[in-house]
Amino acid sequence: MRIVKAIGKKYDKETRAFETVEVEGYFHGWGVDYEELESGAGNYTVGLIEDMKGKMHMFQPEEITFLTPILKKANT
Secondary structure, eight states, X not given: OEXXXXXXXXXXTTTTEEEEEEEEEEEEEEEEEEEEETTEEEEEEEEEEEETTXXXXXXXXXXXXXXSOXXXXXXX
16 A cells, blocks of 8 residues: 555534644545535545554545555566
8 A cells, every 4th residue: 555645624523613634644545425515416536545543534636645656566
């Protein structure tokens, strides 16, 4: 897995405010999240990141920076 750093604004339901969140961890892949709109659900792409404590986070693609290169698989 590749190591990434992500910085983005996330809504905290307890404080009812947006906070800047910075996470460094392992990139698991791309996923889809949604937001409820008046006209229906709006889907968008998210990156799935596991922080160093094992907690999963979702970030927008533009908020993610890859810190390690893609490793090539050996011919077997």
